[in-house]
Amino acid sequence: MKKLLVLILSFGLIYSSFAQDDPSDSNFIAINKMKLLSLNSCENCLLKGVLLRDENLEDANLSKASLIGAALIGANLRYVNFSWADLTNANFYGADLSYANLTNANLRRAYFKGAILHEATIKGAIFCKTEMPWGMDNSGC
Numbered sequence: 001m002k003k004l005l006v007l008i009l010s011f012g013l014i015y016s017s018f019a020q021d022d023p024s025d026s027n028f029i030a031i032n033k034m035k036l037l038s039l040n041s042c043e044n045c046l047l048k049g050v051l052l053r054d055e056n057l058e059d060a061n062l063s064k065a066s067l068i069g070a071a072l073i074g075a076n077l078r079y080v081n082f083s084w085a086d087l088t089n090a091n092f093y094g095a096d097l098s099y100a101n102l103t104n105a106n107l108r109r110a111y112f113k114g115a116i117l118h119e120a121t122i123k124g125a126i127f128c129k130t131e132m133p134w135g136m137d138n139s140g141c
Contacts, residue, residue: 036060103128103140 033050036042041061049069059079066086074094083103090107092115103126110133126140 036062101126102130104130106131107133109133 029047029050032042032045032047040059042065043061044064047065047067047070051071052075053071054074056076057080058076061081062085063081063083064085067090068086069089071091072095073091077095077097077100079099081101082105083101086106087110088106089109091111093111094114096116098116108131127137128141130137
């Protein structure tokens with residue numbers, strides 16, 4: 001019932017957002033955030049600058065999503081599919097990226113202090129053709 005209510009509300013907001021014809025509008029991003037939090041999936045979504053602090057996004061599908069400048073501080077990102085996602089300038093401070101799929105993701109200028117990243121590699125996170133802040137990482141190919 002909760003998901004149905006969120007979807008109905010989302011469609012109303014989508015209509016008003018498209019009426020403005022600006023996909024970078026904060027209403028459009030808010031709708032995509034609601035979609036992600038209710039369905040645990042937002043493939044190919046615009047989530048630029050979104051705040052997802054301490055959210056549980058385990059097993060979410062964010063492939064091909066644009067999360068430029070997103071704040072994923074303290075988030076549970078275990079098993080998240082970030083393949084082909086643009087995570088430029090994203091903040092992963094304290095986030096758990098264990099088992100995350102980061103194949104072909106763009107992580108340039110991303111911030112990882114306090115993130116479970118090195119341990120994530122040991123736990124099977126996939127870094128294949130992944131643009132890291134320090135260069136290309138092909139360790140998971």
